[in-house]
Amino acid sequence: MSTTETSVPPARKLRRRRFGDNVGFLLLAVPLALFVLFILYMFFYLFRNGLGVINWQFLTQAPTKGMTEGGIWPCIVGTVLVTFVSLVFSVPVGICAAVYLSEYAPANFLTRAIRSAIRSLAGIPSIVYGLFGVALFVTGLKFGLSVLSSGLTLGLMNLPWIIATAEEAINAIPGSFREGAMALGATKWEAIRHNVLPYAFPGILTGVLLAVARTMGETAPILFTGVTYYTRTIPTSLSQKFMALPYHLFTLATQHDQISTVRPIAFGTALVLLVIVLAFDAVAFVIRLRVAGANKWQV
Amino acid sequence: MPESKITVEKLNLWFGENHVLKDVSFSIPPNAVTAIMGPSGCGKSTLLRTVNRMNDLILGTRVTGDIRIDGQSIFADTTDVIDLRKRVGMVFQKPNPFPKSILENVAFGPRIHRMGNHADIQQRVEQALRHANLWDEVKDRLHDNAFSLSGGQQQRLCTARCLSVEPEIVLLDEPASALDPHSTARLEELIRQLKQDYTVVIVTHNMQQAARVSDWCAFLMLGELVEFGRTENIFTKPKDRRTEDFLTGKFG
């Protein structure tokens, strides 16, 4: 113990530490409070400006009169459709890749390199995926500007995220389940199929739902691959162009010639998009809470 | 030397650079309880896990020598690991039930091995649970989650799960180390019963336990087999100085 430390009376030392503790608390709590206030204000603002236009017609009709009236039905359908196509691609591929990486891939340099490449791919800006989608799906594979091209581009964007979260969910399952099954004479695949994947499922689903939420709000990947400014009809095949909520919002907010007239519609669109995205986030959150409560092995 | 169910011959095992088992040779007789004793880290679990080739799952494992069950090498190309593990059941140190119902835990093995139809499997489940002295405690709650059982019950459930596929050999790796004295006593009673139908090998670092349950006893130290013989002989007149030191508590 140094002499300077012992020379400070204990009571003062304690007070000093308390003070430091309080400063630390303020430093951490104030930014958080500001952040929460900001988010709440944003919600309030969106609801105040957007709630007025939302009614049954708004949700079920196509835009009319140069998008100054009518609803956003084609946008809702388009967004749901591309999201669905993206999942049909990314979920099976992502889960298979995750199972391979966590259970079968040899523990060597190549595997580690692939794993970290996947982590980096998850961080690449979505516009880059958009351009890549043009090159690969629109022109390369000649899928044209279509639901299919956009869906696959979004799927590609989601894939690293789905692989990473699924692998994490699989790794969270205790090795003893696998070992117990294999000691009974289960093959590796039987052990994974019956004693790993079912328990990893909620975690995988959470990752997928968060991916859905992100996919629905993305504009850049669909921008050059299939989304269109305006169409009265909803797509009936994967080779058609489509409208989508985030792009519609962008159009109304910045590209329209009567921006102030359509402003309420823009807010309404934003609100619908926000509610859909938050609904998926909320479901993911609830699953996570329930699983955390139910997983008796995680003690 | 007794009649032999499992013959271990000049067994050496390495985990990477770590030479864990050194020239281990002995014979495990059928329908008896054989205990493997020794200080922590001497390779008891490793030896046990070699018998059903669970060490195959650990990267960088290398084995020389041989283990024969009924004269057949477990490392031979003609030996199917899946079949081997069905014949050689294992109960782990920490109870590791699956997070399924009690019924599903025991039915898992018979199902993957397709041992009969639904009714046959129910029959097997009951039989295995009876065999593991657990039936009376769980017969009214077969659909409850296995995690709702006490530690001792979970360990007997794991034993039932192991018996459900009709193994010939049962390996137990310190099965009582996580249990209270009462549960331990019940488990030891079960182990003594098991030898009527099975060849039982139990790993323990608890010598009183080895004395209570085993007929034969192997003493392992730093990966070497120091002594093997009848339990009463090992405990009353050990031949090796190191065995004596261990039994008198000089280390362990």
Ligand SMILES: Nc1ncnc2c1ncn2[C@@H]1O[C@H](COP(=O)(O)OP(=O)(O)O)[C@@H](O)[C@H]1O
């Ligand atoms: N999975 C493993 N990978 C590498 N080394 C291991 C592994 N398991 C055990 N060992 C090593 O093998 C030796 C024997 O371990 P173990 O058989 O578990 O001992 P015991 O069961 O007698 O306590 C120890 O040195 C331990 O570090």
Ligand SMILES: [Mg+2]
């Ligand atoms: Mg051990």
